[in-house]
Amino acid sequence: MTIKNHILFLAGIIILMGGNPIAAQKKIKMEEYELKAAFLIRFVDYVYWKDYSKNKTFKIAILEESPITSSLLNMTKNKKMEIKEYKNLNETGFCNILFVPYDCTIPIEKILSKFSGKPVLIVTEQNGYGKKGSHMNFVMVENKLKFEVNLKAINKSGIGISSFLLQHAIIVQ
Numbered sequence: 001m002t003i004k005n006h007i008l009f010l011a012g013i014i015i016l017m018g019g020n021p022i023a024a025q026k027k028i029k030m031e032e033y034e035l036k037a038a039f040l041i042r043f044v045d046y047v048y049w050k051d052y053s054k055n056k057t058f059k060i061a062i063l064e065e066s067p068i069t070s071s072l073l074n075m076t077k078n079k080k081m082e083i084k085e086y087k088n089l090n091e092t093g094f095c096n097i098l099f100v101p102y103d104c105t106i107p108i109e110k111i112l113s114k115f116s117g118k119p120v121l122i123v124t125e126q127n128g129y130g131k132k133g134s135h136m137n138f139v140m141v142e143n144k145l146k147f148e149v150n151l152k153a154i155n156k157s158g159i160g161i162s163s164f165l166l167q168h169a170i171i172v173q
Contacts, residue, residue, distance in 0.1 A: 037071035048160035061095035
């Protein structure tokens with residue numbers, strides 16, 4: 001086969017696979033973030049914050065930019081929730097959940113230090129962050145989205161987690 005034939009062959013495969021492979025990857029990423037957003041919204045029902053009243057607006061902060069923001073905004077339109085992205089750590093004030101995207105440029109140690117002992121659920125999506133002290137960390141296991149829970153970090157923060165949620169978690173120390 002000539003180079004021209006190879007290119008035509010590959011182009012044909014790409015067309016048969018649904019067109020643009022980059023668009024397909026973006027679609028898969030968006031579906032992953034929709035699932036992560038759904039998890040975060042469900043966590044609210046199984047996590048207990050010290051001194052939090054259901055009458056208050058529930059706040060989810062996202063550090064820097066993340067595709068999860070649009071998914072969360074779509075899912076919380078009719079709920080008493082505030083979803084907001086913050087460009088830097090100093091801008092974040094009180095929040096119930098802090099989501100730290102995998103490509104966040106702020107070191108996890110600095111984030112954990114700022115919220116140490118505060119009832120803020122820190123949720124990450126970077127391998128190893130559960131063991132470093134993140135309260136919950138999204139991980140892919142056998143192509144399935146799972147979440148780790150660091151009980152030691154949770155207990156230090158004054159947050160409680162229901163046993164139902166813990167049954168579905170990967171416990172890390």
